[in-house]
Amino acid sequence: LITDSNVAGRHLKPILSALSSAGFEVLPIIIPPGERQKNLRRANAIFTQMIDRGIGRTSSVLAFGGGVVGDLAGFVAATFMRGIPIVQIPTTIIAQVDSAIGGKTAVNHPLGKNLIGAFHQPAFVWTDIAYLKTLAKREIVSGIGEIIKYAVIADEDLFAYLEQHMPDLLALDDEVVFHVLERCSEIKASVVAQDEREHDVRIILNFGHTVGHALEAAGKYRLLRHGEAVLLGMMAESMIARRLGLIDADLQERIFSLIRQVPMRASVDALPLEEILRAMGRDKKNAGSLVRFVLPKRIGEMQIVDGVHGKIVKESVHVGR
Ligand SMILES: NC(=O)c1ccc[n+]([C@@H]2O[C@H](COP(=O)([O-])OP(=O)(O)OC[C@H]3O[C@@H](n4cnc5c(N)ncnc54)[C@H](O)[C@@H]3O)[C@@H](O)[C@H]2O)c1
Numbered sequence: 174l175i176t177d178s179n180v181a182g183r184h185l186k187p188i189l190s191a192l193s194s195a196g197f198e199v200l201p202i203i204i205p206p207g208e209r210q211k212n213l214r215r216a217n218a219i220f221t222q223m224i225d226r227g228i229g230r231t232s233s234v235l236a237f238g239g240g241v242v243g244d245l246a247g248f249v250a251a252t253f254m255r256g257i258p259i260v261q262i263p264t265t266i267i268a269q270v271d272s273a274i275g276g277k278t279a280v281n282h283p284l285g286k287n288l289i290g291a292f293h294q295p296a297f298v299w300t301d302i303a304y305l306k307t308l309a310k311r312e313i314v315s316g317i318g319e320i321i322k323y324a325v326i327a328d329e330d331l332f333a334y335l336e337q338h339m340p341d342l343l344a345l346d347d348e349v350v351f352h353v354l355e356r357c358s359e360i361k362a363s364v365v366a367q368d369e370r371e372h373d374v375r376i377i378l379n380f381g382h383t384v385g386h387a388l389e390a391a392g393k394y395r396l397l398r399h400g401e402a403v404l405l406g407m408m409a410e411s412m413i414a415r416r417l418g419l420i421d422a423d424l425q426e427r428i429f430s431l432i433r434q435v436p437m438r439a440s441v442d443a444l445p446l447e448e449i450l451r452a453m454g455r456d457k458k459n460a461g462s463l464v465r466f467v468l469p470k471r472i473g474e475m476q477i478v479d480g481v482h483g484k485i486v487k488e489s490v491h492v493g494r
């Protein structure tokens with residue numbers, strides 16, 4: 174069982190005793206929290222612990238935590254003895270609606286995020302929304318970034334529901350959280366089922382991420398949480414869609430209003446535009462040298478656009494909240 178110290182401090186005991194009363198022999202591996210742990214050196218330290226304890230091909234890895242733990246543990250499971258099963262028990266919103274579903278595992282390389290990894294589908298994903306109660310406010314906000322993304326790319330009803338229920342979602346009302354997370358998980362699973370290796374359909378999951386990833390990188394991964402960058406990225410990309418005539422001003426405003434309901438403190442005003450644009454040029458989703466955008470045509474229908482004019486991109490990146 175791989176987890177981090179934040180999750181372990183709050184939730185490890187009950188799961189360990191449940192596993193042991195079900196007859197499992199468990200080796201708990203607790204890593205420090207944070208994106209910086211998602212690297213090959215940490216993976217190797219975990220391999221060493223597993224080999225020392227005599228873990229073999231009949232064992233499984235259980236990832237218990239947010240996306241960092243899930244990606245790292247998934248990578249460990251994908252490569253240990255050429256691959257052993259992985260079970261995901263996600264404990265953040267991002268992990269429950271996104272990273273635990275779909276089989277992408279990875280560690281970071283000094284030259285970029287998620288560059289080393291493998292596709293390795295989980296044997297199953299166990300989601301319990303009760304874990305979310307101990308999340309920091311900022312992690313909830315970050316998770317809502319991905320939730321709004323799912324609504325825009327795939328589900329007009331979900332979008333309208335979020336417009337009505339955003340305060341309840343922010344307060345983690347059980348009924349609202351359950352409905353929203355169930356719908357988002359379904360969307361993610363269905364997109365991945367259509368296109369596991371990201372040849373075509375899966376690309377729509379990158380709405381808000383072309384600009385979002387660039388903002389994250391330009392902020393050295395310290396300024397913004399991933400979902401915060403996605404919130405700002407979706408505003409920028411909706412503005413691009415409007416300037417290209419894909420959506421009208423009303424729809425762009427509707428997307429902006431929903432995003433503005435999410436209280437976010439981080440600001441990118443201090444980030445130099447040049448830095449953001451340079452980071453955008455390095456995104457691994459690009460087709461050749463052209464920057465690739467996934468843009469809305471209406472709620473629930475996206476279009477892939479390569480090579481948006483630089484002037485439009487520049488004018489859209491810094492849209493204020
Ligand atoms: N594989 C994929 O498809 C995919 C998709 C999206 C994101 N990701 C990856 O996921 C990572 C981001 O995930 P994240 O936002 O979950 O980050 P994270 O794992 O760092 O979790 C955020 C913070 O919340 C803490 N935490 C986790 N669960 C908690 C709980 N129940 N109560 C209190 N604190 C808790 C963590 O210790 C951490 O400090 C990134 O590395 C990203 O690349 C992967």
Ligand SMILES: [Zn+2]
Binds near residue numbers: 382
């Ligand atoms: Zn994302």
